Amino acid sequence: VGGDIRNAARDVGRRGGARVIDAEDVQKELLFSAGVAISLDEARELVPLVLAQRAALQRLERFDTAQMRLPVRFDPRAPFQRT
Amino acid sequence: MTSASVEHALDLGATQLVSLLRDGAVTPMELAQALVARVAATDGLLHAFVHFEAEHVLRAAEHADSTTLLAGLPIAVKDNLDVADVPTTAGSRVLGDAGRVATHDAGAVARVRASGGVIAGKTALHEFAYGATGVNPSHGTPANPWDLSRMPGGSSSGSAVAVAARQAPLALGTDAAGSIRMPAALCGVVGLKPTFGRVSTRGVVASHNTTVDHVGPIARSVADVALGMAALAGFDPDDITSIDEPVADYVGALARQDSLHGVRIGVPRTYFFERVASDVEHAVRTAIEHLASLGADLFDLDIPDLDDLMPLRLALFADGVAFHLPHLREHPELYTREIRQRLLVDTFMHAHDVARAQRVRTILQQRFARAFIDDDVQAIATPTTPVVAAPTHAWMVEWPGAQPEPIGLALLRLTAPANLTGLPAISVPCGFTASPELPIGLQLIGRPFEEAALLHIAHVYECTTPWHMRRPPEAPSV
Numbered sequence: 001v002g003g004d005i006r007n008a009a010r011d012v013g014r015r016g017g018a019r020v021i022d023a024e025d026v027q028k029e030l031l032f033s034a035g036v037a038i039s040l041d042e043a044r045e046l047v048p049l050v051l052a053q054r055a056a057l058q059r060l061e062r063f064d065t066a067q068m069r070l071p072v073r074f075d076p077r078a079p080f081q082r083t
Numbered sequence: 084m085t086s087a088s089v090e091h092a093l094d095l096g097a098t099q100l101v102s103l104l105r106d107g108a109v110t111p112m113e114l115a116q117a118l119v120a121r122v123a124a125t126d127g128l129l130h131a132f133v134h135f136e137a138e139h140v141l142r143a144a145e146h147a148d149s150t151t152l153l154a155g156l157p158i159a160v161k162d163n164l165d166v167a168d169v170p171t172t173a174g175s176r177v178l179g180d181a182g183r184v185a186t187h188d189a190g191a192v193a194r195v196r197a198s199g200g201v202i203a204g205k206t207a208l209h210e211f212a213y214g215a216t217g218v219n220p221s222h223g224t225p226a227n228p229w230d231l232s233r234m235p236g237g238s239s240s241g242s243a244v245a246v247a248a249r250q251a252p253l254a255l256g257t258d259a260a261g262s263i264r265m266p267a268a269l270c271g272v273v274g275l276k277p278t279f280g281r282v283s284t285r286g287v288v289a290s291h292n293t294t295v296d297h298v299g300p301i302a303r304s305v306a307d308v309a310l311g312m313a314a315l316a317g318f319d320p321d322d323i324t325s326i327d328e329p330v331a332d333y334v335g336a337l338a339r340q341d342s343l344h345g346v347r348i349g350v351p352r353t354y355f356f357e358r359v360a361s362d363v364e365h366a367v368r369t370a371i372e373h374l375a376s377l378g379a380d381l382f383d384l385d386i387p388d389l390d391d392l393m394p395l396r397l398a399l400f401a402d403g404v405a406f407h408l409p410h411l412r413e414h415p416e417l418y419t420r421e422i423r424q425r426l427l428v429d430t431f432m433h434a435h436d437v438a439r440a441q442r443v444r445t446i447l448q449q450r451f452a453r454a455f456i457d458d459d460v461q462a463i464a465t466p467t468t469p470v471v472a473a474p475t476h477a478w479m480v481e482w483p484g485a486q487p488e489p490i491g492l493a494l495l496r497l498t499a500p501a502n503l504t505g506l507p508a509i510s511v512p513c514g515f516t517a518s519p520e521l522p523i524g525l526q527l528i529g530r531p532f533e534e535a536a537l538l539h540i541a542h543v544y545e546c547t548t549p550w551h552m553r554r555p556p557e558a559p560s561v
Contacts (some may be wrong), residue, residue: 002417
C-alpha cells in the first residue's frame, strides 16, 4: 500500500488543497473529535492514509453540487422516473 | 436413497435438490446428514464456516416441510446476519470471542425459514464485511477451492467457498461494495446483489452505511440463484430500507433458454475495461460476443466521469464509524490492524465531505440511468473483478503504465458502482485463466427491480456455455 499512498500524498501536495498534517496532529484530532487515544507510532502510520483519503475526496470537488437537493431517502428508482 | 447416493446428491444444485425433496426421493433429514458429513470432512481444509452445529441443522431438518418452496433445502448464512439463538461474530473479536447470541432471525433468514429452508451454519467473512479479499487474520481465511493458496474474495468469502466446494447448495451473502459478486467470481459460482430495498437487510450487523448494503443469494447456477431470490425477495415493513415493489417471478423468467433476441445490452467504453487483466478482459469480451451470437443487440455506452465519481464511496462508508466508535474507544485491540486503521482514517471525514458525497451520488445515479435509458438497454455487461483470485497474502496489483493498486481496492472497483446506485447486479462464471486454472466472472448490471431480466440473460448465457459445470479440485466427487 505504501507506494500507492505516497503517490496519493504527493498528489495532495501538488493540488495544494489539503492542509499538511503530521502524526501529532492526527493523534490530537482523533482524541479531540472521536475520543480515541492512539500512540504516536500508530498516528504516524495513519498520516499517509489520511492524506490519501483527502486526495481522493478532492476529486469530488469538480462536480457542481451547490444547487442540488437531496431526497428524504435513497431510492434506486428515482433517476429512472425523472430522466 | 443409499447414504452414498445421498452424499452424491450434494453435487446437485439447489433446484434439482428441491425437486428430489418434493418428490420424496431424498428426505430433508437424509440431505442434512449428508451435508453435516461433508462439512465435517472438508471444512478443516476450507474454513468456510465459523459456526456449524450439526445438532441445529439436523433438528431443523427434522421439522422441514417438503411441500414448501425450499422443501427442506440446507442454506448457509454469512455470519453478519443474525440467526436466532446462534452467535453472530461478523468475523470480528469485537462482538466477543464467541460472538453475541442473536435474539431474532434477520429478515432474510426469516424468509428462508418461512420458505422451508434449513439454516445450515454461519459462514466466514472479512472482518465486519469490510474487505474484498476475504482474508481474515482474526477468525480465519476460507481457502479458495480452486487453489487453496489463493484468496476466496470477500467479504462473503465463506458463503462462496461453501457453495463452490459443495458444502452447501445455496448460501446468503451481503454486498456493500461487491461482497456477494466478488467472491462468487473468484470462486467460480453465481452471486446476485438485488436492487436496494428488494431483500430485507434487517438483522444484518449495521457496521456499514445502510444505504449501500444488500442481502442476496450465492449458488452454483443462475436457476439456483433465482430460487433463492424467490424465497428472499419481498417487502419487510420492519426494515426501514425495504421498498414495497411487486415481486417478479424469478424462476419463471428462466423459461427461455436458448435465445436473447430482443434483449439490448450495453457495453461501457470506459472505466469497466480499464486496468483489467488481459485474460479477464478477453474472457469477458468473448462472453459479450457470445451474448450477441444468442441474439442480443450490443450498444457501446458512455458513462462519463466514473473515475472521479467513485471516491464518493469513501465518504459514504465513513458512516460505519457510528457503529464502531464505542468499540474503537474501549477495545481497539480487538480489531485487526487493517480494519482499525481504516476506521480511524474514516473519523477524519468531515460533514462537508459526506454532504458533497451524497449529492455526487445523485449525479452517479443519473449517469447510470441515462446510460440505460438513452439506448434502452436492459443490462450493462462488465467484468466482475479486474483480476482473478490472487495468492492469499498478495497486497498490490501491478498495472502496465499505471500506479500499482492495492488488491482490496482493485477487486471492488467494478462492483461498487451498483452499490452506490442501488442497481441489481449478477456475477456468472465466464471463463478460466489457463494456468493456474482460476475462474473469471461476467457482471451484468440491471435496471432497478429488474432482477428477472438479469436472471434471464445470465441463464441463457449459462445454458449455452460450459463454465458453470467445471468443478474445483477441492470439491471432490464421492
